[in-house]
Amino acid sequence: MNYTCPYCGHHSTIVVSDMRDHWSHVYMNQTEKGEIGFGILTIRCVNKECNKLFLKVRLTKSLMRQGNHTEGYKIQEWQLLPESSAKVLPEYVPKVIQDDYYEACRIRDLSPKASATLARRCLQGMIRDFFGISKSKLKDEIDAIEEMVGPDTFAAIDAVRSVGNIGAHMEKDIDLIIDVEPGEAQLLIELIEQLIEDWYTTRKSKQDRLSKITELAKAKKEQKQEGKQE
Numbered sequence: 001m002n003y004t005c006p007y008c009g010h011h012s013t014i015v016v017s018d019m020r021d022h023w024s025h026v027y028m029n030q031t032e033k034g035e036i037g038f039g040i041l042t043i044r045c046v047n048k049e050c051n052k053l054f055l056k057v058r059l060t061k062s063l064m065r066q067g068n069h070t071e072g073y074k075i076q077e078w079q080l081l082p083e084s085s086a087k088v089l090p091e092y093v094p095k096v097i098q099d100d101y102y103e104a105c106r107i108r109d110l111s112p113k114a115s116a117t118l119a120r121r122c123l124q125g126m127i128r129d130f131f132g133i134s135k136s137k138l139k140d141e142i143d144a145i146e147e148m149v150g151p152d153t154f155a156a157i158d159a160v161r162s163v164g165n166i167g168a169h170m171e172k173d174i175d176l177i178i179d180v181e182p183g184e185a186q187l188l189i190e191l192i193e194q195l196i197e198d199w200y201t202t203r204k205s206k207q208d209r210l211s212k213i214t215e216l217a218k219a220k221k222e223q224k225q226e227g228k229q230e
């Protein structure tokens, strides 16, 4: 199974000895959910420096098949480790932006309101940091970058802005706490992930490419000069 470690971002193919998926029937009187079972999925990151544990548990229906209790459909699932489904942000994203993003992910289900509030602040922080634009309202800042981000990115921002409560409050004070659903908070989180890729990651790989070219040209020039001296 292909696995990307949520702690360190390491991609690998996980073998059986580094992963366990254990399910068992729960022997007890029936609840309103009927016959139930529990599944536990654990994965170990094979990157030696990380070696961290991924842990997810699920509550499922338990079905009788050929005289055995077997796993039925999933009723609910909880990711216990790491605490949130946040992506690992690259180190060239400013720390304040990373902090807001991680916290928004961590509390998404527990408090979508607080999550969306943090995500909006994160979005504002990114616009200010990346484009050097600062206005009193987030809406004005978003409008100001329309020309610079290109139609696709702007359409994504605008789409999120048009969703229910997020849309109604994108324009208001960034510190205002708004009522949102977990799904809406997730949309904002995904927008931030997309923008980090479009802005920071694209800029970083461009910088890396250019400095490689510069170094290569410098090396060639030095070679040439050495050749002349001989």
Ligand SMILES: [Zn+2]
Residues within 6 Å of the ligand: 005, 006, 007, 008, 009, 010, 045, 046, 047, 050, 051, 052
């Ligand atoms: Zn790892």
